[in-house]
Amino acid sequence: MTRFIFITGGVVSSLGKGLASAALGALLQARGFKVRLRKLDPYLNVDPGTMSPFQHGEVYVTEDGAETDLDLGHYERFTRVASRRSDNVTTGQIYSKILAKERRGDYLGATVQVIPHVTDAIKEFVRGDIADEDFIICEIGGTVGDIEGLPFFEAIRQLGNELGRDRSLFMHLTLVPYISTAGELKTKPTQHSVKELQSLGIQPDILVCRSEMPLGRDERRKLALFCNLREQAVIQALDVDTIYAVPRAYHEEGIDQEVCHHFGLETPAPDLQRWDEVCNAIRNPDGEVTIGVVGKYTSLIDAYKSLAEALAHGGLANRVRVGVRWLDAEIFEKPGYVAELENVHGILVPGGFGERGTEGMIAAAQFARDRKVPYFGICLGMQMAVIEAARHLADLPAAGSTEFGPTDQPVVGLMTEWLRGNEVERRSTEGDLGGTMRLGAYPAKLTPGSQVQEIYGAERISERHRHRYEVNINYKERLETTGLLFSGLSPDGVLPEIVELPGHPWYMGVQFHPELRSRPFEPHPLFTSFVRAALEQSRLM
Template identity: 75%
Template sequence: MTRFIFITGGVVSSLGKGLSSAALGALLQARGFKVRLRKLDPYINVDPGTMSPYQHGEVYVTDDGAETDLDLGHYERFTGISSRRSDSVTTGRIYSDVIAKERRGDYLGATIQVIPHITDAIKDWIKADIQDEDFVLCEIGGTVGDIESLPFLEAIRQFANEVGRERAMFVHLTLVPWIPAAGELKTKPTQHSVKELQSVGIQPDILLCRCDREVPADSRRKIAQFCNVAPTAVIQALDVDTIYAVPQAYHAEGYDDEVLRHFGLTAPAPDLSKWDEVVSRIRQPEGEVTIAIVGKYTSLLDAYKSLAEALRHGGIANNTKVNLDWIDSEVFEREDAVQHLEGVHGILVPGGFGERGAEGKIQAVRFARERQIPYFGICFGMQMAVIEAARHLAGIAGASSTEFGPAAEPVVGLMTEWVRGNMLEKRGKDSDLGGTMRLGAYECALTPGSLVSSIYGNKATISERHRHRYEVNHNYKERLEKVGLKFSGMSPDGVLPEIVEIPGHPWFVGVQFHPELKSRLFEPHPLFTSFIGAAVTQSRLV
């Protein structure tokens, strides 16, 4: 029998609902239960695929090609369970589906309303594609009180009534702020947030109270009395020095015990020894390296959330602290790269869209290649590496990308069709932006004897997640290989370049896919493990 846990948030956004959901999933998993995590977002976009990184942060891509919220990355990294398209839905998707049904006449002439049609569609999504999971954790995006969230709150209220409270529970995450002028923690924001939730018919079963210091026992009792919950159900969620200490912190506060108590379940205590080992490595590393990330969205680090975590995973695998130096690529269009990159132990150019900052990224690539510094190019970073090699090694002065406009030498261009499995996929330059990308998992054939082949354990083929519109033009492959850029990974049909490397360089790899999306805490991605290992070697030479 599947049980459902709904996680809502109040007072302010960015309190950590995604991490709280992921941590609870990990704790239940550690107690022997099978879990699935889902995100219900109230914004009207169909998905975050066309949203600016400054608006939404990172777009997380699943194996089946869904563009989703970055919280799904937390879910995967904490539980190791691959998310699916069915694990993410927005108001826009719900309304699109309902309107499509109305246009087909599926509702037999009924007047379409929020209740029951929209709420029914949300409930159908919550229970869809469930197999033998013991728990399904559903995080509701936004903050209680937002007008956009109301249909989702109404839907989960109805859902809990329909399946019975023995199969559903509500967790509410709130803020208990410290007011320096008063010299005390204030519980009123939590009281008002719960009151707002109760006004739509939902009584929380557990309160997670985010705070930067211990909540005194009398304050917990006060919260319990005013919010109509048991004192043991007021769980403090204290700040920790690493997000990977959150499961242990929640377990110490009795969070998972309270969940099982609500459902009348018993289970062995969780074995958190592997979590303890990871946290120990984070807190007591053997050394440290500095990685320069030359990107264009560096003013909002959530735009590179999975990337930052994958680099940390590589550091954990090497028992090394990874310091991240975020550099706006446009700075290299005004200043010499040396003053910003001198002394770093590795350079990474991540994905991105558009011409802004591209020339700066090319300069960063050239610096890494000529100075023999480990270089990792991801998606756009691989494309810039190929353009840099075309210009400065092959002498193709007009090498550029058609993403930036008409190019004399289109080393990177828009592919209009490609093969996926047994299917031919097509797109056009005028297609909707949400449908013009190569999305999700694709296979890549590795060149035997190459660096990347050894990194992947000498596998013949690998599968990695993609999110991009433009591809490296394979017509330039022969000319570039003559000057030292090796194409060590190609699509199975040999049309789409997937990986390039420079033999003889300490570590120079560019990949068209996004390996950071498959890196997990207990399974660091081999490319990131190898890259950080090369940076460690570099640090001993500096």
């Protein structure tokens, strides 16, 4: 029997519903249950694929090629359950589906309304694509009271009634602010938030309170009294020094025990030793390295959330702390600013779209190649490394990407067709931007004896992609005469997946996004190897 946990938020946004959902999933897993996590986003965009990284942060890509919310990255990192397209839905997707049915006449002339048609579609999503999971944890994006979230709250209210208390639980995450001038925690914002939720017909079963200061007995009693809860169901959530301490912190507050109590489940206490070991490694490293990330969206670190975590995982594998210097690529387009990279132990150029900052990325790639500094180019970072080699090693001074305009030497160009399994996928320059990239997991063949083949320990891999432009295979032979090695190709040999520079301590570009597959218990081999190379570099400086 599958049980459903609905997690909502109140008072303010960005309280950490995604982490709370992921941590709860990890705790239930540790108790022996099979879990699946889902995100319901109230915004009207079909998906975050065309949204600015400065507004939305990272776009997380699933194995099956869905562009989703970054919280799905937390879900995967904490539970190691691969998310699917069916684990993230938006208002845009719901309305697109309903309007398509209306145009086909599927509603037989009925007036299409929010209730029941929109709410039914949301409920269909929540209950769809379920196998033998014990728990489905559904996070509702936004904050209670937001007008765009009302259909979602109504849908989960209905589901609560249909499923009954033995199969549904409502958890509400709020803020209990500390007023330093008064020296007091204020519970009133949480009381109002719960009142707003109750006005929608939802009574929370567990209240999770984010706060800078510990909740006292009086605050817990007051919240339980005014919010119609057992005192044990009021859970404090204090800040921790690392996100991987969240499962332990929530367990000590009794959140997983309260969930089991609600559903009448008796299970052994969870074994959290692995989480403790990860936290111990983070808190007690044997050394430190500094990685310079030269990117386009460095003013909002959430734009590189999975990347930052993958670097930390690489540090865990090497028992070192990874310090990241977030560097705006545009500064390296000015003379002399490349000196900003003098004191870093490794340079990473991540993905991105558009021409802004790309000349700075090329300058960073050249610095890494010339100075023998470990270099890791991901997606756009690989393309810029190839363009740099074409300009300065292959005598192709006009080398560029057609993404930035016409060029006589299109070393990087728009993909118009490619293979996905046995099927050919095609795109055109006039097509929509959303959902038209090469998305999701694709295989690649590695060159035997290459550095990347040794790192993976395999000759065939599968990694997740998100890009529209590709290194032009027609320049492969000319570039390889300069020493650059195309060490990974698509199975048909048409699409370059990996380039490396033999003789360099560590210089690699990959067209895919390996950060999406890195986990604290299973650091990605490329990040493990890159951080190890940076550690060796630090010993030479």
